[in-house]
Amino acid sequence: MPEGETHVLLGPNGSGKTSLITSILGFPSCHILSGKIRFNGTDITTMPTDERVKLGIGVAFQNPPQIRGVKLGDVLRHLTRRKFDEVKLAGTTNIPVDFFGRDLNLGFSGGELKRTEILQLLAQRPDFAIFDEPDSGVDVENLEVIGKAINEFLKNRSGLLITHLGHILRYLKVDKAHVMFYGTIACSGKPTNIINRIMKKGYKWCERCPKVKRLH
Amino acid sequence: MNAIEKPAAFGPDLDLGAFKRETSPWPPCTISTLPEDIVQRALSVGISTEEKERAGTYFQIDHSAILQTIRKTFSGKAEIMTTGEALKKYRWAKEYWWKIVAADTDKFTALAKLKWDQGYFIRVLEGQKITIPLQACLFISKDNFNQNVHNLIIAEPNSEAQIITGCTVHPNVQSGLHVGISEFYVKKNAKLTFTMIHNWAQNFNVRPRTAALVDDDATFVSNYMCMKPVKSLQMYPVAYCKGANSRVRFNTILHGNQNSHLDVGSKVVLQGKGSRGEIITRAIASDNAQINARGLLVGEHEDSKAHLECRGLLLSDEAFIHAIPELVGKVKGTELSHEAAVGKIAEEQIQYLMARGFSETEAESLIIRGFMDTSIFGLPDVLKKDTERMIDATFGGAL
Numbered sequence: 001m002p003e004g005e006t007h008v009l010l011g012p013n014g015s016g017k018t019s020l021i022t023s024i025l026g027f028p029s030c031h032i033l034s035g036k037i038r039f040n041g042t043d044i045t046t047m048p049t050d051e052r053v054k055l056g057i058g059v060a061f062q063n064p065p066q067i068r069g070v071k072l073g074d075v076l077r078h079l080t081r082r083k084f085d086e087v088k089l090a091g092t093t094n095i096p097v098d099f100f101g102r103d104l105n106l107g108f109s110g111g112e113l114k115r116t117e118i119l120q121l122l123a124q125r126p127d128f129a130i131f132d133e134p135d136s137g138v139d140v141e142n143l144e145v146i147g148k149a150i151n152e153f154l155k156n157r158s159g160l161l162i163t164h165l166g167h168i169l170r171y172l173k174v175d176k177a178h179v180m181f182y183g184t185i186a187c188s189g190k191p192t193n194i195i196n197r198i199m200k201k202g203y204k205w206c207e208r209c210p211k212v213k214r215l216h
Numbered sequence: 217m218n219a220i221e222k223p224a225a226f227g228p229d230l231d232l233g234a235f236k237r238e239t240s241p242w243p244p245c246t247i248s249t250l251p252e253d254i255v256q257r258a259l260s261v262g263i264s265t266e267e268k269e270r271a272g273t274y275f276q277i278d279h280s281a282i283l284q285t286i287r288k289t290f291s292g293k294a295e296i297m298t299t300g301e302a303l304k305k306y307r308w309a310k311e312y313w314w315k316i317v318a319a320d321t322d323k324f325t326a327l328a329k330l331k332w333d334q335g336y337f338i339r340v341l342e343g344q345k346i347t348i349p350l351q352a353c354l355f356i357s358k359d360n361f362n363q364n365v366h367n368l369i370i371a372e373p374n375s376e377a378q379i380i381t382g383c384t385v386h387p388n389v390q391s392g393l394h395v396g397i398s399e400f401y402v403k404k405n406a407k408l409t410f411t412m413i414h415n416w417a418q419n420f421n422v423r424p425r426t427a428a429l430v431d432d433d434a435t436f437v438s439n440y441m442c443m444k445p446v447k448s449l450q451m452y453p454v455a456y457c458k459g460a461n462s463r464v465r466f467n468t469i470l471h472g473n474q475n476s477h478l479d480v481g482s483k484v485v486l487q488g489k490g491s492r493g494e495i496i497t498r499a500i501a502s503d504n505a506q507i508n509a510r511g512l513l514v515g516e517h518e519d520s521k522a523h524l525e526c527r528g529l530l531l532s533d534e535a536f537i538h539a540i541p542e543l544v545g546k547v548k549g550t551e552l553s554h555e556a557a558v559g560k561i562a563e564e565q566i567q568y569l570m571a572r573g574f575s576e577t578e579a580e581s582l583i584i585r586g587f588m589d590t591s592i593f594g595l596p597d598v599l600k601k602d603t604e605r606m607i608d609a610t611f612g613g614a615l
Binding site for chain 2: 065
């Protein structure tokens with residue numbers, strides 16, 4: 001991915017989108033059998049997760065775990081390192097300040113989970129931000145809030161958006177789209193073409209593509 | 217008395233003859249004139265040396281009560297003295313003595329009856345609200361020593377108070393036996409918050425025996441914290457919700473480390489109409505520690521309700537936690553429930569925090585610190601600050 005661009009990664013459930021993210025982060029659930037992961041010229045293939053993150057990679061997760069007793073506010077303050085105002089930031093993702101005292105992801109609704117994930121990423125300010133399904137389970141009103149926040153944030157950064165619904169794309173400027181099938185990028189191209197086709201005809205349309213058939 | 221031979225229902229048995237009883241008395245003095253090493257240990261169990269932070273202080277070293285004071289602002293509102301003095305001063309005091317803890321329960325209660333070494337009498341007078349905590353420190357200065365205290369705490373009707381009790385030993389003490397009998401009487405519409413903090417030594421044995429009687433519309437909150445090594449600690453305090461609308465809450469934070477054997481439980485007996493009980497336990501086991509975390513709710517009134525929650529966190533493969541929650545319903549209409557969970561730190565949680573830039577060590581410490589989150593206990597601010605300081609001292613603040 002070239003610097004400063006925003007790409008969208010589409011693909012049916014189980015095609016390997018989330019595995020790609022966990023590989024980029026270096027979670028032990030994914031083993032790199034071949035190939036290298038390079039970020040800003042550095043080979044990060046074997047680097048521990050926190051070091052990768054310090055280089056400027058950040059992820060807003062699809063299904064973040066609940067952590068009892070660890071407060072959202074504690075994590076936010078750690079991320080901002082008191083350099084800027086996390087309260088103001090919370091406003092941009094429509095998160096009330098009383099959420100800062102709540103246990104991380106415990107009892108959050110689907111939409112609240114997405115918004116607090118995005119909030120944490122905004123506080124983390126990575127050069128390369130990955131958003132895993134930021135639009136699933138979010139109501140229309142908040143979809144716009146989230147879309148605008150992500151768009152604003154990605155103005156001077158690189159971003160990868162993972163979605164299979166595509167709702168969020170209405171609010172975002174995307175440079176390129178990719179479609180993943182069976183763990184491989186089956187096609188890449190102009191976002192409007194690819195997205196419109198998939199939104200209209202679903203992934204059934206892709207399955208008829210000779211490239212995808214070959215992968216299968 | 218045959219009871220002196222009777223092993224306790226739980227916990228390892230001990231040979232009472234293995235501990236020394238002889239000691240020379242300590243003269244009365246103020247906290248500020250105590251030796252620095254004693255003061256430091258007292259601070260580690262929540263005892264404050266700042267006069268303005270506490271409404272009154274009881275301090276006992278070995279068999280000697282060295283200090284019993286009430287600040288002027290609170291005189292006539294609360295009393296602190298040795299239980300020996302109280303039994304002499306008030307003829308009625310014997311009505312509260314060995315009434316809810318039976319002397320023949322086991323060899324430890326029998327020992328406390330036969331070889332009794334004072335203990336504190338704290339009484340909050342009717343209608344009085346003591347706005348800052350009262351404190352008591354039970355201290356052992358000699359190695360391989362046996363101390364048997366018997367405490368009596370009475371919250372008179374419509375009173376309100378917080379008591380902090382810190383029990384600890386001199387840094388030179390390695391082994392010994394502390395037996396503490398405590399009888400609590402929380403009368404009509406009174407509210408008593410009792411917080412006990414222990415800091416013993418590697419080869420030290422501890423056997424508290426505690427009971428509380430809670431009257432109509434009264435509330436008893438008991439907080440217990442033990443974060444430091446001990447050879448064996450066994451206790452199973454009980455609260456009887458005798459009165460209508462009586463409330464009881466037991467909060468326990470345990471950290472078993474090294475070779476500690478902790479057998480700690482709480483019991484609530486719901487006897488009054490509308491009585492409510494809650495037991496919350498957080499136990500962490502590291503090194504070779506063994507923890508039995510017990511809990512028992514007994515519903516004896518048809519309009520009663522209680523919940524028990526026990527969470528255990530294992531930080532070592534050599535440690536174990538046995539959570540034993542029990543519910544006994546004796547009448548229809550009582551509502552008793554429990555939830556218990558024992559496990560290690562979820563790998564998923566560590567990875568998630570590492571993906572936010574925390575190192576593995578920082579992530580672990582943040583999760584452990586969160587596990588010991590005292591905000592669920594609803595402590596008064598002053599106690600919350602003290603307990604958090606102690607947890608931070610053990611597990612470190614990641615942030």
